Amino acid sequence: MARFVANGFHRMDAVVPDELNAKAIGVFDAGVPPVPYGTPVDEAFPEGSFVRDLIAIPAVAGAIRSLVGPDPTVDHHAVHIREPHEGGAQPLHGDAIIDTRTDAFDVQLMYYPQEVTGTMGGTLSVPGSHLRRTNESDTGRYQNLRGQTRLTCPAGTVVLLHHGIWHGGRRNDSDIRRYMFKIRFNPTAPQVRTWDVSDLDDPRVSEELSRFFPWCEHATGRLEIYNRIKVWRALTNNTAFDIDYWATRVANRPGRV
Amino acid sequence: MKQQVLVLYLDTSALDSEVRAWAFYDGTGKTNPTTGDSDLPPYDSGTEALRDGWRLFQASQLIPPYPGHEYETSFMKHEFFFEKLE
Numbered sequence: 001m002a003r004f005v006a007n008g009f010h011r012m013d014a015v016v017p018d019e020l021n022a023k024a025i026g027v028f029d030a031g032v033p034p035v036p037y038g039t040p041v042d043e044a045f046p047e048g049s050f051v052r053d054l055i056a057i058p059a060v061a062g063a064i065r066s067l068v069g070p071d072p073t074v075d076h077h078a079v080h081i082r083e084p085h086e087g088g089a090q091p092l093h094g095d096a097i098i099d100t101r102t103d104a105f106d107v108q109l110m111y112y113p114q115e116v117t118g119t120m121g122g123t124l125s126v127p128g129s130h131l132r133r134t135n136e137s138d139t140g141r142y143q144n145l146r147g148q149t150r151l152t153c154p155a156g157t158v159v160l161l162h163h164g165i166w167h168g169g170r171r172n173d174s175d176i177r178r179y180m181f182k183i184r185f186n187p188t189a190p191q192v193r194t195w196d197v198s199d200l201d202d203p204r205v206s207e208e209l210s211r212f213f214p215w216c217e218h219a220t221g222r223l224e225i226y227n228r229i230k231v232w233r234a235l236t237n238n239t240a241f242d243i244d245y246w247a248t249r250v251a252n253r254p255g256r257v
Numbered sequence: 258m259k260q261q262v263l264v265l266y267l268d269t270s271a272l273d274s275e276v277r278a279w280a281f282y283d284g285t286g287k288t289n290p291t292t293g294d295s296d297l298p299p300y301d302s303g304t305e306a307l308r309d310g311w312r313l314f315q316a317s318q319l320i321p322p323y324p325g326h327e328y329e330t331s332f333m334k335h336e337f338f339f340e341k342l343e
Contacts, residue, residue, distance in 0.1 A: 089292040124293035133331045141264065142333065143280035143292050150293055170293040215277050217268050223330050 001195045002208035004067065005231050008130030008162040015059050016111065016156030023050060024113035028079040028179055035074055038186065044074040051077070051183070054111060063160055066195035067107045068185045075106060075184035082121040082172040082180075090168035091140030092124065095184070098135040099164055102227070103234035104191055106163040109183045114176070115155045121172030122151030123159075123180065128213040130164035131227045139166055147214030192237050200236060206243045222246065259284040261341045263311055265303055266333040270319055272303035278333055285343060303337050311339035 004010050027050040035044040045051040055061060064072065095108065116122040126148050150170060151159075161167070163184070172178050199205070209228045212221045229247045233239050242248045266278035276298040281290040300306045307313065315338040322329070 087289075089294070092292055131330060133329050139332070140292075141280055142266070142278050143290060144295050144298070145266075145278040146276070146296075146298065148293065148296065150296065168292050171291050217277060217334055219269070220330050220334060223328055226328050227330065 001066065001235065002205045002232070004160075004162070005228050005235070006208050006211045007127045008165040009125065009127065010063055010067070010160045011153075012059055012063065012158045012160075014154040014156045015158050016054065016057060016113070018156070020050070020053060020057075021113045021156045024111075024181070025179055028113075028181060032077060032079065032181070035077070037075055038073045040071065040073055041185075044077075051181075054181075055109070055183070060109075060158055063158075064107065064109070064185060067160060067191075068187045069189045069191050069194040071188050072107075072185040073188055075186050077181070077183040080169060080180045080182060082169050082178040084172055084175050084177060086121075086172055089121070089124070089171040091137045092126070092142050092166050092168045093137040093139060094130075094134060094164050094166055096136070096163065098133055100133060102230050104187055106187070107185045108161045108163060109185065110159045110161065111181045112151075112153055112157045112159075113155060113179055113181070116151055116153050116157075116178060117174065118150070118152050119172070119174040120176055120178040121170040121174070122153065122178070123149075123167055124170050125149045125151070125161070125165055125167040126213075126215060127165075128211070128216060128224065129166040130162040131224060131231070132164070132166070134166075142166075145215035191235060193235070197236070205232075210243055258342050259286075261285060261343070263299065263306060263339040263341075265298075265300065265306060265337045265339065267303055267335040267337060270317075270335050272307075272313070272316070272337065274335070275302055276300055277335075303339075306339050311341055313337060313339050 032051060126145050209232060210225055225243060226246050229243055233241050261284055262282040264280040265276050268274040268277055279298045283290060317336040
C-alpha cells in the first residue's frame with residue numbers, strides 16, 4: 001500500500017488467464033453494457049459475465065479490496081481502443097476533474113487483453129504524479145518526463161491506478177488495434193486500514209513513501225513526501241505518523257493553540 | 258521563416274539545472290513529435306540547449322505560494338521556452 005501511495009499505481013503482469021484474454025476482444029467489440037454512475041459492482045457485472053470473471057480473479061479482487069475497501073461502486077467503465085497508425089497521442093491528463101481529496105480516492109482498473117509492444121501505443125503514465133493538483137488535460141503541454149512509464153506488457157496485465165495519476169494513450173504506430181478496458185471504482189466506506197496492516201511498523205513503509213521520482217523537481221519532491229504523509233495518516237488513522245520530521249517540524253508551535 | 262519550439266522543465270529555477278521533462282513543437286513540419294514519444298531528453302540542462310543554438314524567449318516566474326496552499330503541488334514549476342528559426 002505504501003508503494004501505491006508513492007507511485008499511484010499497482011501493476012500485475014499476466015494476472016488474467018489465457019482463456020479469459022481469448023474472449024476479451026470479442027466481448028469488447030460486442031460492447032459491455034453501460035451502467036448508471038454509482039452502481040454496486042454485483043449489479044453492474046452480473047454473475048457469469050466476462051467482467052465479473054475478470055474482477056473475481058483472486059489477485060485482482062484482493063487488490064481492489066485492499067485499495068478501495070469493501071463494496072465499491074462502479075463510477076463508469078469504457079473500452080479504449082488505439083487504432084493502428086492513428087497519427088497522434090492523447091494529451092497527458094488526469095481523468096474527471098481536479099480532485100482535492102486527501103482521505104479518499106478512486107481506483108481505475110486498466111486491463112490489457114493483448115500483449116502490448118513498444119509500438120502499439122501502450123498507456124503513458126507518470127509514477128508519483130497523482131497528488132499534483134491539476135485539472136484534466138491542462139498538463140497536455142508536457143510530452144515526456146524522466147522516469148515516465150510507456151507501458152509494454154504481456155497479455156492479461158492489469159494496472160490499478162489512483163484517480164489523479166497523469167496518463168494518456170500513446171500513438172499507435174503498429175498495424176494492430178490496441179485494446180484496453182477501464183473500470184473506475186468509488187469507495188463506499190472509509191479507506192482506513194483496508195489492507196493487511198500487519199507490517200505497518202516495517203521501516204520499508206517510510207522508505208517507499210520517501211521516494212523521489214526522476215521527473216520531479218527536488219524541492220517539490222519534498223512537498224510530495226509531505227503530502228504522502230498526510231495520505232498515510234488518513235489511511236492508517238495515525239495522526240502522529242511522520243517521516244524525517246517533515247510534518248512535525250512545520251506544525252511545532254509551542255505554547256500556541 | 259518557421260519556428261521550432263523546445264520546452265524544458267528544469268530541476269530548479271536555474272537555467273543550468275537538470276532537465277526533468279520536455280516537449281518539442283516543430284513549425285517546419287519536418288518532424289511530428291507527440292506525447293510519450295521518447296524516454297531521453299534532448300539536453301541535460303537549459304544551458305546545454307543554449308550552447309546548441311536554442312534561443313530562450315520565456316522563463317516561468319518565481320511566484321510565492323498562495324497563503325494556505327504552501328504544501329500543494331501542481332504544474333511543473335521551472336518552465337523554459339526556447340526557439341530556433343529556420
